[in-house]
Amino acid sequence: RGRRHYRKRSASRGRSGSRSRSRSPSDKRSKRGDDRRSRSRDRDRRRERSRSRDKRRSRSRDRKRFKIENKWIESNFDQNKLEEEMRKRKERVEKWREEQRKKAMENIGELKKEIEETKQGKKWSLEDDDETVPIKQLPILPPLPAYPVNVFRLEMEGITVKGKGCPKPIKSWVQCGISMKILNSLKKHGYEKPTPIQTQAIPAIMSGRDLIGIAKTGSGKTIAFLLPMFRHIMDQRSLEEGEGPIAVIMTPTRELALQITKECKKFSKTLGLRVVCVYGGTGISEQIAELKRGAEIIVCTPGRMIDMLAANSGRVTNLRRVTYVVLDEADRMFDMGFEPQVMRIVDNVRPDRQTVMFSATFPRAMEALARRILSKPIEVQVGGRSVVCSDVEQQVVSLLLNLPAGIDQYDRDSIINDFKNGTCKLLVATSVAARGLDVKHLILVVNYSCPNHYEDYVHRAGRTGRAGNKILLTACVPFWFPIPPKPKNFYTDAPQLTEGKIIKKSSGFSGKGFKFDETEQALANERKKLQKAALGLQDSDDEDAAVDIDEQIESMFNSKKRVKDMAAPGTSSVPAPTAGNAEKLEIAKRLALRINAQKNLGIESQDVMQQATNAILRGGTILAPTVSAKTIAEQLAEKINAKLNYVPLEKQEEERQDGGQNESFKRYEEELEINDFPQTARWKVTSKEALQRISEYSEAAITIRGTYFPPGKEPKEGERKIYLAIESANELAVQKAKAEITRLIKEELIRL
Numbered sequence: 001r002g003r004r005h006y007r008k009r010s011a012s013r014g015r016s017g018s019r020s021r022s023r024s025p026s027d028k029r030s031k032r033g034d035d036r037r038s039r040s041r042d043r044d045r046r047r048e049r050s051r052s053r054d055k056r057r058s059r060s061r062d063r064k065r066f067k068i069e070n071k072w073i074e075s076n077f078d079q080n081k082l083e084e085e086m087r088k089r090k091e092r093v094e095k096w097r098e099e100q101r102k103k104a105m106e107n108i109g110e111l112k113k114e115i116e117e118t119k120q121g122k123k124w125s126l127e128d129d130d131e132t133v134p135i136k137q138l139p140i141l142p143p144l145p146a147y148p149v150n151v152f153r154l155e156m157e158g159i160t161v162k163g164k165g166c167p168k169p170i171k172s173w174v175q176c177g178i179s180m181k182i183l184n185s186l187k188k189h190g191y192e193k194p195t196p197i198q199t200q201a202i203p204a205i206m207s208g209r210d211l212i213g214i215a216k217t218g219s220g221k222t223i224a225f226l227l228p229m230f231r232h233i234m235d236q237r238s239l240e241e242g243e244g245p246i247a248v249i250m251t252p253t254r255e256l257a258l259q260i261t262k263e264c265k266k267f268s269k270t271l272g273l274r275v276v277c278v279y280g281g282t283g284i285s286e287q288i289a290e291l292k293r294g295a296e297i298i299v300c301t302p303g304r305m306i307d308m309l310a311a312n313s314g315r316v317t318n319l320r321r322v323t324y325v326v327l328d329e330a331d332r333m334f335d336m337g338f339e340p341q342v343m344r345i346v347d348n349v350r351p352d353r354q355t356v357m358f359s360a361t362f363p364r365a366m367e368a369l370a371r372r373i374l375s376k377p378i379e380v381q382v383g384g385r386s387v388v389c390s391d392v393e394q395q396v397v398s399l400l401l402n403l404p405a406g407i408d409q410y411d412r413d414s415i416i417n418d419f420k421n422g423t424c425k426l427l428v429a430t431s432v433a434a435r436g437l438d439v440k441h442l443i444l445v446v447n448y449s450c451p452n453h454y455e456d457y458v459h460r461a462g463r464t465g466r467a468g469n470k471i472l473l474t475a476c477v478p479f480w481f482p483i484p485p486k487p488k489n490f491y492t493d494a495p496q497l498t499e500g501k502i503i504k505k506s507s508g509f510s511g512k513g514f515k516f517d518e519t520e521q522a523l524a525n526e527r528k529k530l531q532k533a534a535l536g537l538q539d540s541d542d543e544d545a546a547v548d549i550d551e552q553i554e555s556m557f558n559s560k561k562r563v564k565d566m567a568a569p570g571t572s573s574v575p576a577p578t579a580g581n582a583e584k585l586e587i588a589k590r591l592a593l594r595i596n597a598q599k600n601l602g603i604e605s606q607d608v609m610q611q612a613t614n615a616i617l618r619g620g621t622i623l624a625p626t627v628s629a630k631t632i633a634e635q636l637a638e639k640i641n642a643k644l645n646y647v648p649l650e651k652q653e654e655e656r657q658d659g660g661q662n663e664s665f666k667r668y669e670e671e672l673e674i675n676d677f678p679q680t681a682r683w684k685v686t687s688k689e690a691l692q693r694i695s696e697y698s699e700a701a702i703t704i705r706g707t708y709f710p711p712g713k714e715p716k717e718g719e720r721k722i723y724l725a726i727e728s729a730n731e732l733a734v735q736k737a738k739a740e741i742t743r744l745i746k747e748e749l750i751r752l
């Protein structure tokens with residue numbers, strides 16, 4: 001508008017200017033004056049234009065800036081909220097400060113009052129005592145950083161943690177990062193807040209660490225490994241056709257397996273996860289069918305799990321997807337002799353798996369074993385290491401009862417069900433029910449006979465006082481219960497023993513249970529074979545059988561023990577090679593042959609070795625052609641000599657000349673009859689590799705003697721059924737060899 005106005009004015013002036021054409025001096029003056037004015041006007045106009053241009057530019061800049069700011073404010077709307085939040089927080093802090101100031105003033109007031117009272121002699125003062133007394137901490141002082149976690153752990157029944165990098169405990173379910181679905185399920189089942197073991201074990205497992213969890217019976221250990229397991233599984237890609245489980249939970253008893261499965265199903269359904277319980281002593285076709293359909297979680301007893309893995313050439317299930325392994329009641333599992341099965345399963349799971357173990361009792365001896373399958377574990381312990389739940393009151397009374405035993409799996413399940421739902425009020429059980437059985441209203445446990453170890457007592461007692469219930473337990477020990485005598489050491493407690501004297505002789509089949517009546521055995525085997533063939537299975541397990549199996553094997557061994565007093569070197573003139581030495585020589589030859597074979601030495605070198613060994617054993621010199629063969633032979637001979645505790649004549653002479661000590665020593669021998677074990681079990685302990693391995697591990701010499709007699713045939717005079725002879729100068733070595741032979745036979749018998 002300004003511009004148009006200016007043009008109008010200029011136009012009118014232009015026209016009047018063109019009208020005056022006269023050139024009078026006054027006109028000229030006026031013209032000069034006009035020119036000056038016009039120039040000055042032009043200048044003004046230019047200035048005016050430049051000002052207005054500047055104004056326009058500045059306005060456009062302002063508009064742009066406004067737009068940008070507006071946009072930024074729009075996009076940072078939350079920032080406003082934050083500022084608002086900050087303002088409110090400031091207000092809160094101010095308020096808190098004000099309160100603290102008030103409190104401090106009150107404290108000062110109190111202190112003043114105290115000083116006043118002290119002055120008036122109403123109160124004790126520092127001057128009254130020489131010792132310095134710490135002054136009461138003012139409430140405004142900040143707490144020490146580590147204080148709350150330690151205090152919280154202490155409040156949670158004394159949680160102790162071992163191992164580096166354990167996360168802090170949680171106080172409520174929401175803190176452990178579980179889904180709404182699980183939160184709802186927890187609420188639905190009345191799990192309001194975590195129990196002490198759950199507060200620490202859940203975050204520790206969720207941080208991906210291996211864990212040993214020890215907490216009293218009924219303290220909620222199951223949930224402690226289930227919740228992290230669900231999160232773990234939900235984080236993995238889903239199962240495809242033919243893939244095995246992601247999590248495997250192993251337990252020692254079938255009842256416990258069923259119990260865990262039940263607890264697991266409370267949550268798994270809402271998460272869309274499938275759980276299968278795999279346990280022995282019951283029909284397996286259903287379990288196979290379920291596994292074939294696919295399951296993210298398997299709860300199992302170890303023996304049956306191995307059967308399932310081996311079934312149909314591994315087509316039923318496999319361990320390829322397993323990344324989370326739980327061993328519940330781990331100590332019991334090892335105690336019951338399931339170590340080989342557990343190890344076989346665990347060794348076939350990928351090494352970067354997460355492994356957790358839980359139990360109410362955990363003897364140190366078991367722990368060492370357990371730690372072999374854990375990697376840098378955290379140990380979380382609540383309360384004592386093997387203690388009876390504090391909610392259980394214990395009393396001891398004497399009584400005498402006679403109770404029957406022996407119930408098959410089907411009856412076991414239905415009886416426990418009846419007991420759980422209150423149909424039957426009294427349950428009489430063996431120690432198999434000592435663990436895991438979770439019956440909330442169970443109020444009394446009667447120990448008819450004393451458990452044979454403390455841990456078993458803890459678990460039996462733990463069937464009462466579940467989930468914090470205050471309950472009464474009466475531990476009843478029969479008054480006739482004998483105090484076990486000090487275990488007899490058959491070797492050292494028998495001073496009258498001399499060479500070749502038999503200390504103990506036991507005949508086979510005197511043990512209970514394992515009846516090797518041929519007809520019965522054959523029938524049972526046939527039936528079993530048919531069942532297995534029908535299901536495409538190799539074998540099944542039976543955990544109960546495992547408990548007594550050691551005794552049965554021992555009875556079948558028909559073991560003969562001998563201790564031989566070896567003549568002390570130097571006590572008499574150097575003895576000539578005796579019958580004993582000839583026997584040793586025989587053993588040495590066999591051992592040398594076995595070692596040669598294992599070392600894959602050729603026939604030639606075998607001869608060299610054989611000659612060298614013989615030469616050394618006879619105390620003679622070696623005529624072997626090469627130095628290396630001599631060295632090898634010497635080393636091997638030394639090894640064999642050490643096993644047999646044999647001192648070559650040459651060496652004996654040397655020792656005598658050196659004034660060697662006249663110490664006598666003993667040689668321990670044990671013979672284990674293996675003739676009547678099933679063929680595969682015999683093979684397991686008579687194969688070259690097995691004997692070599694046992695011999696190396698135990699440092700005892702083992703030889704196969706006698707001949708095999710099939711059922712129905714008996715040895716004639718001077719003949720013997722096939723047996724293993726273990727020999728060593730070290731008693732422990734004989735025991736170790738025997739234990740290993742027993743373990744191998746047991747493994748095979750369980751498999752059968």
Ligand SMILES: Nc1ncnc2c1ncn2[C@@H]1O[C@H](COP(=O)(O)OP(=O)(O)OP(=O)(O)O)[C@@H](O)[C@H]1O
Nearest residue numbers: 191193194195217218219220221222360436438467
């Ligand atoms: N957070 C919780 N709040 C309330 N009840 C719970 C909680 N966690 C578990 N429970 C209940 O406590 C009972 C015992 O739990 P659980 O069987 O897991 O104990 P446990 O420690 O494994 O015992 P045991 O060593 O005897 O096998 C169960 O009935 C279970 O449902």
